[in-house]
Amino acid sequence: MIIKQLSVFLENKTGRLNEVAGILGDAGINMSAFSVADTSEFGILRLIVSDPDRALQELKSAGFAVRLTEVVCLSSPNEPGALARALNILSSEGVFIEYLYAYSMDNKSANIVLKPENIQKCIQVLQDHKMELVKASDLYKL
Amino acid sequence: MIWNEKIECAEREEMKAIQSERLRETVQRIYHKVPAYRKKMQEVGLVPADIRSVDDLHKLPFTTKQDLRDNYPFGMFTVPMSEIVRIHASSGTTGKPTVVGYTRKDLNSWSEVVTRSLCMAGVHQNDIVQVAYGYGLFTGGLGLHYGCENLGASVIPISGGNTQKQLQLMEDFGTTVVACTPSYSLYLAEAMKDAGIKKEDLKLRVGIFGAEPWTENMRKEIETQLGLKAIDIYGLSEIIGPGVSCECEHQCGMHINEDHFIPEIINPETLEPMPAGEIGELVFTTVTKEGIPLIRYRTRDLTRLIYDKCECGRTLVRMEKCKGRSDDMLIIRGVNVFPSQIESVLLEMSETEPHYLLIVEREGNLDTLNLMVEVQEQFFSDEIKQLESLRKKITHNIQSTLGISVNVKLVEPKTIERTAGKAKRVIDNRKL
Known part of the structure; x- marks a missing residue:
């Protein structure tokens, strides 16, 4: 249930994102999802890829500050109110979320990547409420 | 006005005689009172009697910031703490400050050299001087302060920062002289523009600027924007603080108060003295200081000395604006x-x-x-x-x-x- 997400430190300067994308492309690693958090000084690129461990090595050897972060991915119906329902459950159970991002591939379902403060508790709460979690192996394959 | 004409306009031979006598006395004192100096002299086989005049100065070992650090905080003082009446400090290379102590006589000498500097700059006792250098451990504020009082000018001890207040007092009190860093003077000029104050609204006529390097272009800009004569003052806390040297109204180099601080120019690589007029590292030997006399102290400032008589009538040797540093210090x-x-x-x-x-x-x-x-x-x-x-x-x-x-x-x-x-x-x- 735990998904390995790559986090990459990026300075705010042109061409850095291309470089990451290029390195992964050359290594035959596919990206399933990503988001960029930015401040005025720097950004953090967060990626779900087909082979996180190899991607980590590739980026490390290219000199990036990169690490693996544990996240969970919730599959939710792609319909109005679905995100609100999921978040209501988490907040009412006291699960604190550091950040999240979402993507949808069709009009049936959407995936929400969550970085909870306490990952075990988050998984437990979601499972108790019969929410559907995406398996790591399924997500990397996308 | 020349504050101390006898000294400031002395013939070269006369100055050398004063320096030599004071040097002999200083060397005697440091040899007997400061183990660090005695050790250094013994290492090169020197005894105080070997130093008979300024011509023997080059025989003495150098003193550096490292020596002050090694003897932190008071190890280089030549008098007991009961005779020290003031302590100042400046930043050192490793977080530990460089500490200097002044006896009452040292404070009087300091006032004397700052007063001379103010007179060189054209300041007189009717002036109202706003001292916008920081007051505190830094020597800028208090150094200028006591020199102004000694001269008889009216001091506004406002210290650094608080730009709005600086401008208000300049307007309300009719400040005629401002003392601060050159970059702060330009900052003041900008603040004046923002506040809609014109230079004609103020009575500023002289600026005493130091504590950081500045160019002739900056001087022109400051003079135009503030409508005053911008005078360069030089000093370092190890030697005494501001007032080691200062420009006169002819703005052609800073007159060194060399009856207190004997300058030399050395090659920073070979450490050999350089012929007059060449650019090298400025080295000072203090010959009147009691608290912490320094022998051949390496300032790391690069400049040259000019021995010609100045148009102002002073014979005190002049140093040019510093051209850089022989170490990596930034100001x-x-x-x-x-x-x-x-x-x-x-x-x-x-x-x-x-x-x-x-x-x-x-x-x-x-x-x-x-x-x-x-x-x-x-x-x-x-x-x-x-x-x-x-x-x-x-x-x-x-x-x-x-x-x-x-x-x-x-x-x-x-x-x-x-x-x-x-x-x-x-x-x-x-x-x-």
């Missing part, structure tokens, strides 16, 4: 900054490695310090808030060590250039 907003200070802060923090790049800019008229620090892989966090708090921590630690503000920027690992030899740690984009 930023009047504060001495050594790159090694930054390195030691980073080394003390477990989250950082001492790979950094310091970029000094002059934005508008104020120096800004930008520090690029590499994010270390093991401390790279996935969360913005942790990186932000790391940045704040670095900023805080550097600021509290250097005493001036700094903008810290986190950069990717290995983006700061590594070299086999001495790393390039500083980029100074100021046009000095």
